[in-house]
Amino acid sequence: MALPFRDINVQTASDSYIFSSPSSPNAPALSIDRPTGDIRLNDAALLAGKRVTRVTSIAGILGMIQLRLDKYIIVITKAKPVGRLRGQMVYKIVATELLPLRERQVHDPDEDRFLALLRNFIKSGPMYFSYAVDLTNSFQRQAEHDNSVPLWKRADDRFFWNRFIQSDLINFRNLGSRGQPAPQPGIDPYILPVIFGMLEIHPTTFKGTPLTLALITRRSRHRAGTRYFTRGLDDQGHAANYNETEQILVLNDSAAGLGGGFAGSSSGPGGLQRGGAAGKEMQILSYVQTRGSVPAYWAEVNMLKYTPKLQVRAIEAALPAARAHFEEQIRIYGDNYLVNLVNQKGREMRIKQAYEQVVDMLVSSPQEHAQADRRTEEKFRTIEKGGGGPARSPFDRLHYIYFDFHAETKGLQMHRAQLLIDRMRDALVAQQYFRAAEAPGSRIDGRLEVRSLQTSVVRSNCMDCLDRTNVVQSMLARWTLDRMLIDLGLLPRGSRFADEDDAFELLFRNMWADNADVVSKAYSGTGAMKTDLTRLGKRTKGGALQDGNVALTRYWKNNFLDGPRQDAFDLFLGAYQVPAGGIGSAFIFADRRPVWIQSVPYIAAFGFFFVLVALYTPRLPDAAVWPLRLFTIFWAAVALWGVHFILSNGMLYVNWPKLNPRPWATEGYHETINRVRKDRILGPLVARHERGLSTARYINAEEGKKRIE
Incomplete structure (x- = not known):
């Protein structure tokens, strides 16, 4: 081979x-x-x-x-x-x-x-x-x-x-x-294929039995990017922040340790090693889940506000893309259980409604059922094919399940997320998992003897497909791992591995918390929230404080640092292709905003600096007070004006991608710059000294050939 x-x-x-x-x-x-x-x-x-x-x-x-x-x-x-x-x-x-x-x-x-x-x-x-x-x-x-x-x-x-x-x-x-x-x-x-994501392999024991526990998260190269610059679907049906996560359990792996340089040790043709440890058959058990952005056309527009502006296009326009997305998902995975974890109130409500409208339009005779409790008017909402009988459409294999995660777990009661697993128990039992064996002396091509197949997949999402999503995915993985260990005869029926082996439980928790951090960092620039629940099994005050720090860091990075990160994704993955031979405009990355717009943050910083100088400079006993007060008031006013101007015109100060401009960014930029031209202070200066503004900042990128493979 x-x-x-x-x-x-x-x-x-x-x-x-x-x-x-x-x-x-x-x-x-x-x-x-x-x-x-x-x-x-x-x-x-x-x-x-x-x-x-x-x-x-x-x-x-x-x-x-x-x-x-x-x-x-x-x-x-x-x-x-x-x-x-x-x-x-x-x-x-x-x-x-x-x-x-x-x-x-x-x-x-x-x-x-x-x-x-x-x-x-x-x-x-x-x-x-x-x-x-x-x-x-x-x-x-x-x-x-x-x-x-x-x-x-x-x-x-x-x-x-x-x-x-x-x-x-x-x-x-x-x-x-x-x-x-x-x-x-x-x-x-x-030709060497490479994956991007998270991969951990841990040779360990469970109750004295050697085995290997591994976790692989593969990030899709389609519609890849950063948090606020890549949302929803593209026209080909690729979902933003789409990841496939596979939890793997290997029994009797003959060489699970480290060793070797680039190649490691090898034996047999191509370096393949066959057969399990001590003549026992090697068994491989794996369970796959997916996550991905809500399958509609939507975006969140950065304007330096903590909560970006939400835009959702008409569902009818997104339906062909959603159809393409779910056709692929059903072809690859079979039935799809669509677990939606966004909030049902506030700004996230529009995303919830968009998802449900998409499923309603795809499923034959959709039948909806809502379940309420004292905490929320809609604890669960399900959408299934109605009428019974055989499926009339491939999309009848979609099973939508909404769970009000935040409402149910309010007050640090994260254990209530278990309600979702209870609700899905029958589907999870029917879903099975992949199981195969490789006996000693099996054929040299390394084929596996398949004993059971996973027949469906759970596709989870919240707004970002990060924090809530990872909590739920780890719970589903835990439930399935219990089942694997029971089927292998390593765990008594009705027991949980968490109660049987503390070291194995700790390994599992840390592995899934690491997964949360890696997936989150790739998309949002920071580690995940709620990892105290994953690592410790409970919500803590320290974890809540850490989540606050993560939220502030995300705000900073998503507004001021993510433009170049998105450009890097587009360049590496071919979403933007540089024209060969230096054809096209130079200075693609030049800041083409008017000079006075660029100068406002520096003016504000100077204002704060002079205020500090005035406040902390020693004053002579006989020196006049009012000149210093006027100086302080003047520069304080300048600093506050600068901050107010920046926050009022945030579109001008977000670090946008320059290779593949976002349409909403172009529109919002022009609207904001037109408003600034009418500003009583900066308006005349901007109009007079404007240099190459307008479309130049965005259209230069169009000179290169752009395509998504």
Whole structure:
């Protein structure tokens, strides 16, 4: 089978980069010409005499990307082992290097900014890969695949995070080049799929029985981005902040520990190890859940207010996208149990109503049922296909369940979230989970003997698909893990693992709390809220204070730091493609607001500074009082005016994405700048000194080719 090379040497020559595997001397070498970027496969022996200036050992090729002036090869220079699944090592990307095809002589601020975006994004993004295990697919999907197919071809397109930057290698593999116009399967071992998200593997014991507990969260590369700049669905039906989380339990894993460098230890063809520990069959049990933004067209518009302005477009307009989204979900997972956790009152009510309208329009003869209690008028609301009988539409496999999470858990009574699990018990029992075995001496291709399949999935969401969502997902995972351990005979029927093994319980809690933090940080820029419940099993005052700190940090980052983060997502994933050869306007990232608009924060800061100077400067005994008072009052008034102006015109001070402008940002910006022109103080100055304002700040990005793969 064509697995990725575990060891690659890069030879840097004046006219090319040459990639080869020392452990596979008969395999063709990959040559990328400089500066054209043309890709070739050559006999490694024929390239041996080439003069090289540097030889480097790398863990793999992350991809290639075209920026404004040059194309770069992104290579993984350092990878950290994080654990083994089925005896195969999994790695986290620690360090990368960008290899330019040209020796750049010109200093270009846009090129430098693009490079900085990429480096910071890769450095901060948790990305994982394996040379032998398909991390993009759940174990259930892996069991359906032909293991003789190259690893990258088996990858789930949604979670193949570096798919866009691998497109040059993939296109060469499928079509060849001018010199080699035919498919080139020899390049398969150089194509390495990577996932973005959370991955933890813990070899442990439960009541003395060795096993491995793992958690993988795969973030979709479609409609990926930051909290307030990426909401709802796109036109293709991809949901914002969409993640698939798989909880895995492995019994009798033969090599669950760490070890080895890039490759780890290996045995057998392709480094695969087969069979369980001490001659016992290896058993793999996994449970999959998904989360994703409410499937409608909606946005939250930053204006420096703590609560952004909510916009929801007509449901009829979003229906084709919602249909595409759920067609894919049903095709992949079967029945979908849609658990909606947003508030039923206040600003979130419109999102709840939008979701329910979407389901009503998709399901045949929808039948709604509401359940109330003393705490809330609507503790549960369900929408199902009405009329009984067989399904008349594929969307009759949607089962909507609304749970008023905040109302039910008010007053730190988080245990009441268990009501949702009780409500879904029959569905969870019918849902099952994936279970398979691999006996000692099984076929070398590593196929699993499937014993049960997961027949449906729970898709959870709150507004952000972060805090409430993770609490509920961890509860569903706990319920299913109890069931797995009972079915394995490790737990008495009717018992819970939390009551049987304290160390295992602590491991489970921390693993899911880590998952909450990683998913939250990728989307909102901070760790998750309510992790005290996940880690400690109860809501605490300390946890509530920590949530307050998280809320303030999110406010700051989402308003003032998320623009570049969103640009980095769009650049890496191909939602924005830089025009080659420096075509298009320069200074894409330049601040094109009028100078006086830019100066207001500095004026306000100077005002506060002079007030502090006036208050804390020692005064001579015989000095006049009123001049100092007037000085203080004047600068206090200037500072307060500056703060008032910024808060009143917040659209002008949010750090917006510059590569793919948001339509609501463009509209709101123009409305605000028109209002500022009428301002009695700044209006005449803005009108007089306006420089390249209007659409220039946003439309320059349109000169580049933008598309979402």
